[in-house]
Amino acid sequence: MPERAEKDSEIKLPPELLDLFTGLNDLELEDVDIEVDELEFAYQPGFLPAIKRMVAAKARPTSLLDAPFELPIQKYPGQIVEVTLGATKGQGGTRGRSITIGGEKSPAFYTFENPTPNSPIISLDVFDQKVPIPKAVRTNFNDAIEDPVSWAKFAVDKFGAQMITLHLVSIDPLNPKPSTPAEAAKTVEDVLQAVDVPLVVGGCGDPEKDLAVFEKVTAAAEGERLLISTVTLDMDIEKSAKLIKKHGHVALAFSPMDLNQARELNRRLLEYLPKEQIIMDTTTAALGYGLDYAYTIMERARLAGLMGDPELQQPMSSGTTNAWAAREAWKKMDPEWGARELRGPLWEAVTGLTLLLAGVDLFMMLHPAAVRTLRNTVKRLTEKRGTADAAKFAEWVSAKF
């Protein structure tokens, strides 16, 4: 009942009824001579559908009416900051190339408004000690994952990694024998020697130990424009920021799915660092395990930045590897859910694709198939408009496959 009433009400009642009754004399309403008000009064649910058909009977167009679409362009007072990662010899480092991200003037891939200034980049994860890695991932790297140098080389040579994220998990004080800041810095130097792509260097999540390690790492990799992952609100922000500035790196500001904390952290970092040296990460939760929050926080951050909030205008990074926290990604399930070798990487890919559309500029990922999917999608989303072959589209309706 409510539904019908809703439908009926969408008829623009008075004018159409007026039109309808002029010259309509072969139906039950033939001799009615009614004022608009009376008609409205006479309306009863169930009465209108009949009228609706009569409206239709009256004026059936014989050729297509012209009603062009107006592009829904909006203006944004803000712009996302451009940040460059990795420094070449000319720029004071040793990387083969540097990579710039950010710079957006519109929400992600609204290319009908503005082209995407810099393509989002995918960085492949490398760990400096054995960590539990899903079988579906492990099989792609064979023995290469035994040490971070061969893993990084493999990721670049075999999978064409544009960047490497070196996770220094071995420094964790919870380890029986945590590696020292000096040892960690040595690993970073070794990886820098082995590959020439820009590098992200990640700590273990312990604010004090991370800072001690970053102190050594930033100095050892002077001028390389590493992305230091991560700086958090419970770290000594002044000290972290000054280290990063002094040695020419970039800070990854991590906040736990909370825009106010993201703002506060950026604000405090901006006291010591130029905006071109900050990227933010508002936390990635796995598909099915909070991705909705992660997505919406990122989308809101990006929209706020474009609307002019200076504290949310940093490019965004996502630890997309977190997708593997979802048990559906790695678990053997009943046969109807297919092989985890496919389900797992697709889980990571879908997590990444969703955040790509929220505005993420830098992805830290694990599975080569998920990485390839993101990379191809970015390529498609940034190519020039009008590449669709419209004439071929309807073929799917009758195609056999």
Next chain:
Amino acid sequence: MSGKETKGGMKQLSPIDIYTLLPKTNCKECGEDNCMAFATKVVNREVMVDQCPPLLTKKFEKNYLKLKDMLKPAVKEVTVGADDSAIKVGGKLVMYRHEFTYFNPTAIAIDVTDEMSSDELSERVKKTQEFSYIYIGNDLKLQMIAVRSTSGDANKFKATVKKVAELTKLPLILCSTDSSVMEAGLMAIPKARPLIYAATKDNWKEMAELALMYNCPLAVSAPNDLDLLRSMVKTMKEYGIEDLVLDPGTFTSAGLGDTINNFTMLRRAACEMGDEMVGYPLIGTPITAWTEPAKSPTVNAWAEAQVASMLVTRFADILIMHGTEGWALLPLTVLRQNIYTDPRKPVAVKAGLRTIGTPDENSPVLMTSNFALTYYTVEQDIESTGKPAYLIVVDSEGTAIDSGVAGRKLTAETVADAIKESKVEEKVKHRKLIIPGKAARISGEIEELSNWEVLVGPQDSSGIAKFLQDKWK
């Protein structure tokens, strides 16, 4: 009732706007205490104005119609199918999910053709119908069957449509660009209100006649041509067809950028520019991925799932798909559930002590966060061990264990407090708490603050059974 009035107005509606038009008698017939309370619920879309009985009388007819117009969603809600099995698509109020709730989750249709063997047809229909995955108390399902005419033969199509309708009550999408084939299909199920796919620039007149004759919703297809699409909508409306679904074309390789742009532009024009002419549900066809040459069907299925997931995020209200593999459909249906979760409601459960089975003074005590998904998963995993236990649900502000620990929402203090408040100390003789492996970092602090011994449990709760077996003597 002009477009201007609704332009951008949906979001700014206040309870006062509604209240002004209500009878203001505080009669309580709707079940609310007064008209203002009712108005607030109407604005929040928790009740419909139709639930106000006096408003439905002739006296308030003008107000009723005005209210209906004010509350009209930017994207029209269209019903596909008939009777109990009908589904609603569209009905969207906003562009971004944080602005309000997305209503009517994307309906997913799986295709069959009129050249499939009887066995294959039955199997695909059965598989679609029986698809089910329980995820945080929700049953993830597929909603529709799309019947394609690959033969081009009207009689074959008619027979297939008839057969499918006998096999399932799921609403159907009939797919053919040939109006005589379409008519044959409609004749097989004259009262079922399937979605007609599709009116094109070449066949629109015939398809429009069929939509009117069989009272069916009609998909309007204009691949990568929004001027044509909008023109066709105008023409169809003039024709007297109100229930439209828009198809701007789905291109899964070259043209994917155009596709995402088109869906985005259409939804923005409808929700933010007040363009009623494009305020209709959008249909995506990731199935086009199967027309690409590929080394194996896995590649097509992957591409299809990839594009489908992007279109769930970017505004599709219906998707037509070919692949039925669980590895592809599971992430997709979970994503849909995520995107359509009400962002206004925290996905958290009440903190406090839970008992699983009938625990005694020697039973294990475990701890988890109050993020709904974490909680349900852990509870289920403990239950499946068959061992009675206590479970302390800590208020982590609805965050999962790892992000709760990282974001300092799950701390040693909150855990120690939760132990105290749970009064579990009065229920068990021991003082041993099993915490999630992902909270290992705070184990030492918990011991200090609570004076309980902490056992660090498995990284994933599926390991609880083994953990209890090995470590809980």
